Amino acid sequence: xxxxxxxxxxxxxxxxxRVGHMATSTKTGRPxxxxxxxxxxxxxxYTAIDNKPKRIVPEKLRRARNIMENPKVCVVVDxxxxxxxxxxxxxxxxxxxxxxxxxxxxxxxxxxxxKYPQYRKMNLHRRPVIRxxxxxxVVWKYQ
Amino acid sequence: xxxxxxxxxxxxxxxxxRVGHMATSTKTGRPxxxxxxxxxxxxxxYTAIDNKPKRIVPEKLRRARNIMENPKVCVVVDxxxxxxxxxxxxxxxxxxxxxxxxxxxxxxxxxxxxKYPQYRKMNLHRRPVIRxxxxxxVVWKYQ
Numbered sequence: 001x002x003x004x005x006x007x008x009x010x011x012x013x014x015x016x017x018r019v020g021h022m023a024t025s026t027k028t029g030r031p032x033x034x035x036x037x038x039x040x041x042x043x044x045x046y047t048a049i050d051n052k053p054k055r056i057v058p059e060k061l062r063r064a065r066n067i068m069e070n071p072k073v074c075v076v077v078d079x080x081x082x083x084x085x086x087x088x089x090x091x092x093x094x095x096x097x098x099x100x101x102x103x104x105x106x107x108x109x110x111x112x113x114x115k116y117p118q119y120r121k122m123n124l125h126r127r128p129v130i131r132x133x134x135x136x137x138v139v140w141k142y143q
Numbered sequence: 144x145x146x147x148x149x150x151x152x153x154x155x156x157x158x159x160x161r162v163g164h165m166a167t168s169t170k171t172g173r174p175x176x177x178x179x180x181x182x183x184x185x186x187x188x189y190t191a192i193d194n195k196p197k198r199i200v201p202e203k204l205r206r207a208r209n210i211m212e213n214p215k216v217c218v219v220v221d222x223x224x225x226x227x228x229x230x231x232x233x234x235x236x237x238x239x240x241x242x243x244x245x246x247x248x249x250x251x252x253x254x255x256x257x258k259y260p261q262y263r264k265m266n267l268h269r270r271p272v273i274r275x276x277x278x279x280x281v282v283w284k285y286q
Contacts, residue, residue: 018223018225019221019223021164021176021178021219021221022176023166023167023168023174023175023176023217024166024174025166025168025172025173025174026172027171027172028170028172029168029169029170029171029172029213029215030168030215030236031166031167031168031174031175031215031216031217032166032174032217032234032236033164033165033166033176033217033218033219033234034219034232034234035164035219035221035223035232070172072172072173072174073174074166074174074175074176075176076164076176076177076178078162078164078178080161080162080178082161082261084261089177089178091175091176091177093173093175118225118227
C-alpha cells in the first residue's frame with residue numbers, strides 16, 4: 001500500500017478508528033457487511049475471528065467463507081456526526097487472506113492487543129486472523 | 144419483510160440508528176462498503192443519493208452503479224461500545240432498486256426528512272433514492 005501514499009490524516013484516522021465495516025462477497029456478487037475491530041499498521045489491516053459469543057452459528061463465519069471463495073474485500077472507516085460538515089470516510093479496497101498460524105498471525109494478535117485492551121483477556125490462541133492488503137483508497141470529506 | 148418477524152428491539156434498533164453501512168457488489172464479486180443515512184419504516188429501508196459535496200467524483204456513484212448491475216445488497220446496523228458486552232448488530236440482506244421518481248421516492252424523502260433535520264434544508268428534488276427490501280435478517284448480540 002505504500003505506493004498509494006495516503007495523506008497523514010487518513011493513516012491516523014484509520015489507525016485510531018475503534019471499529020470499521022468490512023464488506024465481503026460471494027463470487028456471484030452476494031455481498032455481506034459486518035462491523036470489525038481491526039488493527040492497521042500503516043500498510044495492512046488485521047481483524048481477528050475472535051471468540052466473542054455468537055448466537056447465530058450458521059452466520060458466524062460468513063465473512064470467512066466469502067473470503068475463502070473470493071478474496072476481494074472492502075473496509076470502510078468513517079465518522080458520523082450530527083453536524084454533517086464533520087462527516088468523512090475512508091474506503092480501502094483490496095484482498096484478504098485468512099491466517100491460521102505463523103509469525104504474521106502472531107504479529108496481528110499483538111497489534112490487536114495493543115489497540116484493544118479487551119483482547120488482552122481473551123484467549124486468541126488458534127483464532128484465525130484476516131489480513132487485508134488495500135490496493136485502492138478512496139477518501140471522502142463533506143467539505 | 145413482515146414474514147421475517149424480527150423482535151421489537153431489532154425494529155427499534157434499526158429504525159433509530161443514525162447511520163448504517165451498506166455493502167454492494169459488482170456481479171463478479173467486487174464488494175463496496177459505504178456509510179449511509181437511511182430511514183426504515185419497519186419493512187423497507189431508504190437511503191438517498193444526496194447532494195452532500197463529493198470530492199472524489201469517479202467514486203461518487205459506485206453504490207448506484209453496483210446496484211444497477213446487481214441488486215443484491217446488505218446493510219449492517221450496529222452499536223460499538225468499549226464495553227464489548229454491549230456490542231450488537233443487525234444484518235439485513237436483500238435487494239435494492241433505485242427510485243428516480245414517483246410516489247414511493249417522495250414517501251422516502253419524507254421519512255428521511257422526519258428522521259434527519261439535516262435533510263430538511265437540502266434540495267432533494269430529483270435526487271434518486273435507493274430502496275432496500277430485506278429478505279433475511281441476522282441478529283447478533285455479545286450476550
